[in-house]
Amino acid sequence: MNNYCGTSRISGCQFTLYPMSDKFVDIILSALNEVDTSKVWKQTDDVSTCIRGKMVHIFDVTKAIFLHAAKTGEHIAMSGTFSIGCPGDSDADVYMDKTDTPINESNVKEINQEAGCKFSLYPLGREDYMNAIYEQIDLSKHRNVQVSSTHYATRLDGDVHDIFQALYQSFDSVQEQVSHVTMTFSISANSPSNR
Numbered sequence: 001m002n003n004y005c006g007t008s009r010i011s012g013c014q015f016t017l018y019p020m021s022d023k024f025v026d027i028i029l030s031a032l033n034e035v036d037t038s039k040v041w042k043q044t045d046d047v048s049t050c051i052r053g054k055m056v057h058i059f060d061v062t063k064a065i066f067l068h069a070a071k072t073g074e075h076i077a078m079s080g081t082f083s084i085g086c087p088g089d090s091d092a093d094v095y096m097d098k099t100d101t102p103i104n105e106s107n108v109k110e111i112n113q114e115a116g117c118k119f120s121l122y123p124l125g126r127e128d129y130m131n132a133i134y135e136q137i138d139l140s141k142h143r144n145v146q147v148s149s150t151h152y153a154t155r156l157d158g159d160v161h162d163i164f165q166a167l168y169q170s171f172d173s174v175q176e177q178v179s180h181v182t183m184t185f186s187i188s189a190n191s192p193s194n195r
């Protein structure tokens with residue numbers, strides 16, 4: 001099995017946007033359109049969008065799509081699964097040659113958006129998987145976000161940039177130790193529950 005290309009491994013995210021708005025079609029299509037996805041393999045269908053490539057771009061694109069949808073002010077939710085090291089995931093290898101600069105960051109860095117997120121890490125094929133999970137939950141206490149634990153997930157509250165930074169660091173620290181890791185997440189912004 002070879003899922004290495006250079007020094008980085010292919011990763012991906014499959015996600016769905018749920019705009020709680022009459023304008024959901026426009027919000028979904030504009031968010032997908034406004035974001036530069038040239039550094040990732042991408043496929044959208046009626047259920048979700050899947051992107052694959054270097055981890056830095058997977059997180060850059062996912063965050064940018066959520067921010068573009070949330071900046072409409074509508075209540076937006078997004079759910080998805082990140083994955084790395086999936087055996088057989090190789091037909092997007094061409095995207096592993098891209099440079100490491102997150103290209104959407106300059107466009108989205110001025111968007112300040114509060115959100116709530118729940119995420120769960122699944123280090124696969126490891127007898128001691130709970131240790132790998134507990135280690136990262138501890139680390140996440142220092143990342144500018146409020147961290148709380150809940151059944152089956154860890155909750156992060158704060159700015160979307162800090163939430164995605166925490167997701168990235170958690171996923172990264174586990175994937176350094178475990179070959180195949182998935183991470184599910186649900187994030188919600190502008191919920192009327194918070195008004």
Ligand SMILES: Cc1ncc(C[n+]2csc(CCO)c2C)c(N)n1
Nearest residue numbers: 015016017025028045046047048049
């Ligand atoms: C990120 C993301 N990708 C695809 C869909 C599925 N989807 C539902 S409505 C719609 C627009 C009209 O075709 C699309 C593409 C989604 N919700 N979020």
